[in-house]
Amino acid sequence: MLWALGLYGGPPLLGLPPALTLLALTVMAAAELLRRTAPLAALALALPALALDSCAGTLAATVLMFTDVVYAAVLYGPPAAARRIPVASVLLTVLATAVTAVFWHSPQVVLIGIVIALVTVAPAWTGLIIRDHRDAAQAARLRAEQTALLAEMDRTQAVAGERARMARELHDLVANHLSAIAIHATAAQTLDEPDATRAALGVIRENSVQGLAEMRRLIGLLRDANTTGDGPAATPTLDGLAALVAQARANGAASGLEFVLDDGRGPAGAGTEKPSAPVELAAYRIVQESLTNALKHAAPGEVRVRIAHGAGGALTVTVRSPYADRPGPRAPGSGAGLTGMRERIALLGGEFDAGPEGGPDGSVWLVRAALPATGKGEQR
Template sequence: MRVSTLPRPHRHDVLLAVFGLSGGLLLWLLGLHLQSNRVLTALWVCLVPLAVVSGLELFRRTAPQTGLVVGTLALVADQFTVGNLATVLMFTDLVYAAVLYGKPSAARRIPVTTFLITVGVTIGFLAWFRTPQALLIGVVTAMVSFLPALTAVSVRNHRDAAATARLHAEQTALLAEMDRAQAVTAERARMARELHDMVANHLSAIAIHSTAALSIDDPGTSREALGVIRENSVDGLAEMRRLIGLLRTGDTAEPAASPTLASLDALVEQARTNAASSGLGCSFEDVREEPGPLPAPVELAAYRIVQESLTNALKHAAPGPVTVRLGQCGRLLTVEVSSALGERGGPRAPGSGAGLVGMRERVALLGGTIDAGPSAGSGGGRIWRVRAELPVEEGVSGR
């Protein structure tokens, strides 16, 4: 059977009880009493309330309301003896502790109760004695009960305010840490998209042409493949150096030399060269009525979508046309890349799926939409089509 034990008194409470009892005994030995001509005239009787109140001091934190109730009874009993100043002083501490360490409801109720008791005692003794000196009894009652309760209310409010401020500071620090972690995650995702989009195209071309050079025993084909490999290696190194420079400077903005829609011609031409040996023919159509510069984030996202789509076509598309089309309807820029869908022989580069994820992330940051999947082509065949719609307002930065 589990035996419940009372909590151990706080060491400060033990010291208060010991000093209070010792002080009361010293006053009793010296014959210093508060009153005379009481019902219980034996001097030793006043030691009983003193011992009770000093014992209650041990539980001023753990059972403050019980201590106040029993202490009140002890104080009333003390009025029938010659009295002891230490008993009264320890009772004021019990009132203080009941408000400070008690329940919130008790902390609200005790000051009001002691105030009403003070007023009642003052009015009662004025009506009884009918002399102004009766006001002194009300003052003493206030000093013993109401003032300790009022002091405890002030201390408790300051303590609660300090706890609230500490909790607020901890929550602020936690939110700051969460914001920092989110910022780091977002920056890592942005740099991952940049690294994938800038380098994957070149590495895919290198992988395909190196496989062709190794598998086809033809000097002309090998020389042509090596030329494509060298070109993509140099371009990939340049892109990598630009990204490393961006990381070293710690600049979170987009690079000053970010690619734009004006660079799509060169991108498609490079893809045409890389894909020639795979039977892919790349073409570019800009059907916008008024071609012109757009906000930098929009142009960068459109360029990366085309770049990733061409890379995927180089990896997976069946021989046939690869068409890049730009259009604009109102305040929406339309980017569409289509390629033949089907099985293809010859060397191919593996895919990881990160490219589609990166495209969707870019479009989501701009508040646009994107669809990628198989659809019916104009000639009756099946094609793989990527279609993105990007808002071109200056203020768009994500949802």
């Protein structure tokens, strides 16, 4: 329609027929079809089409489509092309303006330079700016997705760690009392002596009350969101080992077990660093679990608990109990005790070992743990 109405830029150059503008328009339209799938090929078609159009009369539609092809080549083309095309458009504009000024001394040369810049420089740099914004937005989305993924991984690890911590605490709180209850309930069922039965029932009641109290305290800590679990009522310390061994002594008297505490730490402030609260809690739980295992599995004899400061201020815990083949444990167990002890020591960066020792017959079951005065991680 533009060609039929004679609405083109000027007379043809070099004696070319004006109908060639329609050929240039057709080639430019074909280039437009390739602007997304093959932007560089589209630009390669558009350049000779624009040159032909400029020589045959210059249709405005062809020039407008050329600007879109340049814009698409920068926006959708490879990164190297996106960097080079804007620079090339500036050089081309300067060169074309300079050549025109050499052969045509007229003030209109400045207007021609502006028109060439609008056709080449403006779409190229517009495409570069939009491409930079698009790449920045995509990078921001990727960072946001990575941050969300890392946050989800942290949340999953935190939940798993909290579940493991709760499992250890529940096991250590309940297993000791329930083992004593099971052992003395079996004794009460098998003994016909009223005094022995009454004593066993007394131990059962005492352990039931203590276990219930500890369970209530733990449930209260879980329900109270403002409680961190570091208070003295919730975190046992090494000062409570004597009471713990005394309780085990009462629970194991009927099984021929004698429990002895050998505290070699020395008086407070005697040149040794006081262990941190997580280390004290871990040491207490290790002794507690070892005494529970002794009540279940140990042969009659002496169970000795020793706690002392080792080299470098490390806190060492050793529990020796008689070890012999038995037809079965005095109370059933889940096998999670040793796993929980290893996890506690690993969290604090210490060393742990448990197994038979003392000769080929394995006459002693030895639990040994070495904990640094200050754990590498905060046990919660």
